[in-house]
Amino acid sequence: MTIIVQPLHLDRPRNTPDVPKSLTRCLNCGLWDVCLPCDLVQPESVPTHEPVVARRRVKAGNLLFRAGDEFHSLYTIRSGFFKTTQCVEDGRDQVTGFYMAGELLGMDGISTGMHAADSTALENSEVCVIQYSMMENLNGAMHRLQRQFHRAMGREMARMQGVALLLGTMTAEERLAAFLLDLSQRFAARGYSPMNFVLRMTRQEIGSYLGVKFETVSRMFSKLVEDGVIKVRQKEIHILDLSALSHCVGHDFGRPDD
Amino acid sequence: MTIIVQPLHLDRPRNTPDVPKSLTRCLNCGLWDVCLPCDLVQPESVPTHEPVVARRRVKAGNLLFRAGDEFHSLYTIRSGFFKTTQCVEDGRDQVTGFYMAGELLGMDGISTGMHAADSTALENSEVCVIQYSMMENLNGAMHRLQRQFHRAMGREMARMQGVALLLGTMTAEERLAAFLLDLSQRFAARGYSPMNFVLRMTRQEIGSYLGVKFETVSRMFSKLVEDGVIKVRQKEIHILDLSALSHCVGHDFGRPDD
DNA sequence: CGTGATATTGACCTCGGTCAAACTATGTGG
DNA sequence: CCACATAGTTTGACCGAGGTCAATATCACG
Numbered sequence: 001m002t003i004i005v006q007p008l009h010l011d012r013p014r015n016t017p018d019v020p021k022s023l024t025r026c027l028n029c030g031l032w033d034v035c036l037p038c039d040l041v042q043p044e045s046v047p048t049h050e051p052v053v054a055r056r057r058v059k060a061g062n063l064l065f066r067a068g069d070e071f072h073s074l075y076t077i078r079s080g081f082f083k084t085t086q087c088v089e090d091g092r093d094q095v096t097g098f099y100m101a102g103e104l105l106g107m108d109g110i111s112t113g114m115h116a117a118d119s120t121a122l123e124n125s126e127v128c129v130i131q132y133s134m135m136e137n138l139n140g141a142m143h144r145l146q147r148q149f150h151r152a153m154g155r156e157m158a159r160m161q162g163v164a165l166l167l168g169t170m171t172a173e174e175r176l177a178a179f180l181l182d183l184s185q186r187f188a189a190r191g192y193s194p195m196n197f198v199l200r201m202t203r204q205e206i207g208s209y210l211g212v213k214f215e216t217v218s219r220m221f222s223k224l225v226e227d228g229v230i231k232v233r234q235k236e237i238h239i240l241d242l243s244a245l246s247h248c249v250g251h252d253f254g255r256p257d258d
Numbered sequence: 259m260t261i262i263v264q265p266l267h268l269d270r271p272r273n274t275p276d277v278p279k280s281l282t283r284c285l286n287c288g289l290w291d292v293c294l295p296c297d298l299v300q301p302e303s304v305p306t307h308e309p310v311v312a313r314r315r316v317k318a319g320n321l322l323f324r325a326g327d328e329f330h331s332l333y334t335i336r337s338g339f340f341k342t343t344q345c346v347e348d349g350r351d352q353v354t355g356f357y358m359a360g361e362l363l364g365m366d367g368i369s370t371g372m373h374a375a376d377s378t379a380l381e382n383s384e385v386c387v388i389q390y391s392m393m394e395n396l397n398g399a400m401h402r403l404q405r406q407f408h409r410a411m412g413r414e415m416a417r418m419q420g421v422a423l424l425l426g427t428m429t430a431e432e433r434l435a436a437f438l439l440d441l442s443q444r445f446a447a448r449g450y451s452p453m454n455f456v457l458r459m460t461r462q463e464i465g466s467y468l469g470v471k472f473e474t475v476s477r478m479f480s481k482l483v484e485d486g487v488i489k490v491r492q493k494e495i496h497i498l499d500l501s502a503l504s505h506c507v508g509h510d511f512g513r514p515d516d
Numbered sequence: 517c518g519t520g521a522t523a524t525t526g527a528c529c530t531c532g533g534t535c536a537a538a539c540t541a542t543g544t545g546g
Numbered sequence: 547c548c549a550c551a552t553a554g555t556t557t558g559a560c561c562g563a564g565g566t567c568a569a570t571a572t573c574a575c576g
Binding site (some may be wrong): 517518519520521522523524525526527528529530531532533534535536537538539540541542543544545546 | 553556561562563566571573576
Binding site for chain 2 (some may be wrong): 044074092111116117151153161164165209210
């Protein structure tokens with residue numbers, strides 16, 4: 001498959017027939033501030049002809065990409081929820097991340113040219129597809145996009161460092177508390193309540209992400225409920241005492257949001 | 259602090275007084291093929307006046323950068339050995355990576371503009387310092403460098419995913435086996451023996467990296483010795499049976515579910 | 517040498533894994 | 547609407563990998 005990216009036409013007016021609809025729609029996207037490709041819709045930097053940014057719908061349970069797929073795109077989540085899972089030949093696999101609206105997905109393929117993980121929608125979702133080749137063909141006028149891209153990668157690396165720290169040093173209870181705090185903060189950053197939210201993933205998936213068995217996840221949920229820190233009904237989570245919850249985590253795992 | 263990067267002079271001959279000595283020395287660097295800034299010494303892409311690539315020596319035990327430092331440079335290791343450690347206020351901290359000659363260090367600060375981890379030399383080392391601002395001011399002629407940079411980041415992310423998998427799913431013995439195999443391969447890639455090498459880090463540091471206590475590291479070393487897989491004398495490692503070692507990593511303990 | 521950092525090994529205990537049973541939610545087809 | 551199936555969740559009883567604490571051994575270096 002070949003990817004065609006046209007040279008930039010800096011003085012082309014916006015909304016000419018050349019500009020794909022998918023691009024102009026970015027203007028109305030509610031994720032303007034967190035979304036990577038938004039800079040693309042600035043009139044002075046709109047490439048032409050090719051769907052540099054396209055849309056794609058993924059139904060719950062379906063894959064956005066799978067390990068081994070040829071890498072040529074990055075994805076920002078427009079709506080919905082994803083998990084990435086990395087599997088090893090002997091059957092063991094692990095959830096390596098949960099991703100929500102506005103977050104960047106697919107960077108795991110940059111170095112090898114091949115995706116390293118499966119990416120599964122946990123609910124009906126929609127993503128914006130960004131041709132990676134475009135990232136490499138940026139000229140000076142596209143600095144902001146490039147910088148955003150680098151930051152997204154840096155953020156992802158910081159996130160994974162946090163996960164490593166979690167997996168390397170924390171008890172099961174601390175892990176779950178850190179997990180809930182992380183979700184809470186991410187929901188808050190998107191304008192949702194940090195105290196009440198609905199989990200999109202199963203106990204299995206949480207356990208896989210946190211490096212414990214799902215029975216342990218369940219036990220730790222029960223423990224936090226007993227201690228009056230949270231209230232749980234199935235996937236509905238109500239945080240009753242946020243400071244107690246962060247106290248459960250020996251240390252603060254605030255994502256270094258820039 | 260201001261960082262000045264001059265515009266490129268595409269036709270400037272090499273080795274004019276304008277070109278810093280540190281740059282021209284890149285030509286003789288034994289790490290030509292793995293090193294990021296090497297493209298800079300191509301005659302058609304040598305910036306002038308500013309030490310875009312400088313050298314820096316770090317003695318064993320000293321820090322290259324520390325958590326909280328302002329981020330403005332990336333580092334490629336010219337010789338020596340480093341560890342990065344992420345620390346948390348309550349005393350717990352963790353080794354998040356070991357880095358050897360030719361590898362890129364310091365990307366943890368890109369998103370926040372601040373380094374997230376300490377970086378300590380495990381032996382007397384020398385690094386090449388690359389101004390990050392340069393990465394952002396690249397023009398079309400610098401594609402190769404940019405691509406190399408992105409790949410380095412992708413590689414680092416893949417590495418951390420591997421660490422997460424290790425910490426999330428493996429037993430202590432498997433972790434140590436995986437650790438030794440990783441080192442073995444990296445030494446091999448640099449022309450050293452994959453069967454005999456000297457560890458630059460302590461059991462403590464290995465344990466911290468692998469998410470187990472140092473006594474457990476010691477026990478697992480002993481176990482591998484008992485099983486005739488390796489020979490150990492202090493930090494000297496001799497791999498006796500490489501395939502047995504890799505078999506340790508995949509060894510399934512009967513995985514019914516998951 | 518001696519002194520302090522690093523390693524090894526043993527004894528004991530705990531956290532979390534394993535196995536099993538019961539319970540709940542959400543279908544699906546009769 | 548109910549009977550039944552399936553996937554997900556909770557909880558209990560038991561056990562083992564690895565943590566904890568302690569004693570000893572070995573190495574590096576002034």
